[in-house]
Structures are given as structure tokens and as C-alpha cells.
Amino acid sequence: MKIAGFFHELWAPCFGRAAGRVRDFTRPTPYEDAKKITEYLLAGHDIFSVMGSSEDVLGSGKAVLGGDSILSDNEWIWRGDLWFYVWTYHVQLPEEFLERVRGDDYRPLAENEPQLVEIARYVQANL
Template sequence: MRQVKPLGLFGKMARQSRFSEDAEAIKALSGHIAAHERARIAQYLRAAPVIIALTGYTEDVIGGKFSVTGGSAIHSDGTYYWRRDTAEYVETYGTQLPPEFMEHGTKKGWRTPSLTSEEIMEIDDFFMDLRRRQGSADGCRPGTT
């Protein structure tokens, strides 16, 4: 089973109402990525394979500047995972991402790695195991409380 790391606040598997509880923390991260770097980082985030497809509709929790169909879907580059709408926060607000992720992306030239079907299934297995472990610990699925 391939384990992946959450991308800071954007690694939460949560409904929009739960995610919006972090609005102030996300706002505090705004303005940390230079304008000329935002598009390529956002493209990296968007180009990574979807591991968990969710059809929910998300809205910008900071300033209402965007909305994203499937915004809570989970993408992964094989090392990290994040919500689909992370790209919009980076592009719109220059939202800071964890330094280790920024180093990781820079080393890759912000070219999203290709994942095989087997690798994607291994990551999916990781999430299934995570869901089982969290569900047995608190009696619910991740992001539903």
C-alpha cells in the first residue's frame, strides 16, 4: 500500500461546511506565493490524478472569488494529496503550501509525475485503510463530522 501525505490544510477530506471552519487559517496563508509562480504550481495541482472523485460543489471560503465543481475531490502526485480546489487558492490568493511540498515540486520542475493504474490503486487502498481506521476510532467516516 502506497502512503501519501496530506498537503497541509488542503489535505483534509472534509465537506465544504467543515472545510470552511479553516477559513481564517487559509486566509493567513494568502500572499506567500509570488504572482509569477502561481499558474505553474496551480497547473501541477490540477494535473495530478484524481484518486477520490467527489461531485460536491465548493466555494471560496476566503473571499467568494471562485467556485469549483468537484472541489473536494482528492488528487495526488504519489507523495502528497490535496483537495481539487487547492489550485484555485494558490492561483487566486498565492496561498502558502508546506515548504517540503514546495521543495518537492521545485525538484520536479513543477511537472506532475505520471502514476500508473497500479500506483493509483495503491493510493486508493491507503485511503480505504485510513477510512477504516478512522471509522473504527470515532464511529464515522473522515470528513463527515
């Protein structure tokens, strides 16, 4: 299991070493397929759902509903607000993750219940 958008401000240190700060991964232009990437992020399987909203860590004053939730595609996990950072700030994602997203034609694979249960246990143990 890997973390997409593993940024210092968004994940607890117990999940491992973050790639860096969100601001360091912003891009001047969006991905050509940014809409499809954000749709993929929004369509992930729920691993850990959090009611409420998370504030934009880059200071726009906006809040993202369910931003602290965690989703998965059976291999990668990401926060519920990652789509916002990709869409708003054109945040760069790991190339390996983008290859999977594009290779799966922007649709998360069907739920693999045993794999998702294992991921959920990992997430809960580290929260």
C-alpha cells in the same frame, strides 16, 4: 503520504491535525512560479473524484468545479480546489511540497498504481 494545503476548513479532522485556517496562510503576493504550481496541482492523478462544486471558504462567492475531489503525485495529496486558493489568494504551501513540485519540473511523476491504490484506500477510509 502527506497533505498539501491541509487546512481546517478543507479537510475532515480524521485526516489528522490541520496546519491551521486557510486565511492564516494567504500571502500578499503570488509565488513567482504560481502559474506552474497551479498547473501541477491541476495535473495530479485522480484519487477520489467528486462531481459538483465547492464554495470558496474565504467568501468570494465563487465555486470551484470538482473542488472536493482529491488528487495526488504519488506522494502528496491535495483537494481539487487547492489550485484556486494558490491562484486567487496566494496561499502558502508546505516548503517540502514546493521542493518536490519544482524538483519534478512542475510535472507529476507517472502514475505509480500500487502507491495510488494505497493512497486511495487511505482517503476512502477517512472520508
